[in-house]
Amino acid sequence: MDPFITDRLRGIAVGAAVGDALGMPLEFGLASPPNEYIRTMRPGRLPAGTFTDDTEMALALAESLLAAKGLDKSDLVTRFTDWFRRKPADVGIHTSSVLHRISAGETWEEATSGVQSKDPNSAGNGSVMRCWPAAIAAWHNQKLLLEFSQMQSVVTHSHVECTAGCAFVNDMLFHLVHGKTLYEAYDTALLEVELPQELHQAVKLAPHRKREELRNTGWVRHTIESALWGVLNTYEFEEALVQVINLGADADTAGAVAGALAGAAYGLDAIPSTWMKALHGEWPLKSGKIWSSNELIHLADSLAGSCQTDARADLIQ
Numbered sequence: 001m002d003p004f005i006t007d008r009l010r011g012i013a014v015g016a017a018v019g020d021a022l023g024m025p026l027e028f029g030l031a032s033p034p035n036e037y038i039r040t041m042r043p044g045r046l047p048a049g050t051f052t053d054d055t056e057m058a059l060a061l062a063e064s065l066l067a068a069k070g071l072d073k074s075d076l077v078t079r080f081t082d083w084f085r086r087k088p089a090d091v092g093i094h095t096s097s098v099l100h101r102i103s104a105g106e107t108w109e110e111a112t113s114g115v116q117s118k119d120p121n122s123a124g125n126g127s128v129m130r131c132w133p134a135a136i137a138a139w140h141n142q143k144l145l146l147e148f149s150q151m152q153s154v155v156t157h158s159h160v161e162c163t164a165g166c167a168f169v170n171d172m173l174f175h176l177v178h179g180k181t182l183y184e185a186y187d188t189a190l191l192e193v194e195l196p197q198e199l200h201q202a203v204k205l206a207p208h209r210k211r212e213e214l215r216n217t218g219w220v221r222h223t224i225e226s227a228l229w230g231v232l233n234t235y236e237f238e239e240a241l242v243q244v245i246n247l248g249a250d251a252d253t254a255g256a257v258a259g260a261l262a263g264a265a266y267g268l269d270a271i272p273s274t275w276m277k278a279l280h281g282e283w284p285l286k287s288g289k290i291w292s293s294n295e296l297i298h299l300a301d302s303l304a305g306s307c308q309t310d311a312r313a314d315l316i317q
């Protein structure tokens with residue numbers, strides 16, 4: 001494979017996990033004062049450098065894509081539910097509600113529509129935080145990439161802002177991997193991916209926002225806004241991530257999305273080695289197996305070769 005593409009695909013996997021781990025201690029906190037930005041891996045609820053549910057759910061998606069050689073929704077839901085039963089330290093409210101119902105015997109269709117009907121406007125960031133493996137698996141096939149991106153969302157997050165948001169972020173990853181700059185990828189994805197009007201407006205305004213305006217909550221719109229603001233107003237991986245995680249609030253998730261985008265834009269070689277060395281996490285949960293950057297690099301390489309160009313989403317169902 002072209003070494004440029006390999007470097008970008010590895011950058012997505014490691015970049016997303018690094019952003020998650022870097023943001024972990026800042027989650028639920030206030031934005032850092034500008035002269036007190038955190039720039040190193042710090043301990044929080046978990047030891048320094050530990051990735052959280054954002055990366056764990058992405059690993060479940062990645063392993064499902066590898067096993068099914070495409071996107072098989074029932075296999076994916078089984079893996080998400082297995083992860084949930086192992087009692088992760090961190091799990092979003094919407095995701096927890098859906099996976100709890102599935103654990104109790106509902107189908108994913110019943111569970112997602114049941115949770116959504118209680119709060120029709122709920123559009124959390126729980127699917128955009130984990131969507132990057134679909135962009136690696138289908139890096140060579142944009143149509144498939146967009147299908148995978150939306151389908152991996154719909155099993156837990158069926159709101160159109162969630163499915164469209166995943167498609168938008170992964171479409172940017174597609175163009176970055178193929179050599180476009182961040183702004184070119186952003187402009188192209190805005191033309192190619194149909195977004196609901198309010199999300200479209202938020203995405204358009206994101207690079208022009210002032211830091212004080214960003215709320216960085218668990219709403220998918222806020223996460224995409226923060227990640228775009230960070231990567232489109234900086235010129236290197238490290239600074240993009242520092243800007244985004246220091247927004248506080250849902251810092252790890254915005255960090256994961258920004259990390260995937262910056263990793264695709266600048267490649268694995270641009271990720272600070274101190275961050276890569278500190279990065280780790282247990283996968284599968286409660287297995288005793290500890291993942292580091294090397295395992296994520298290997299995973300990216302396996303995923304990149306996993307899906308044939310003629311693969312179809314849900315072909316195996």
Ligand SMILES: [Mg+2]
Pocket residue numbers: 052053054090252253
């Ligand atoms: Mg998290």
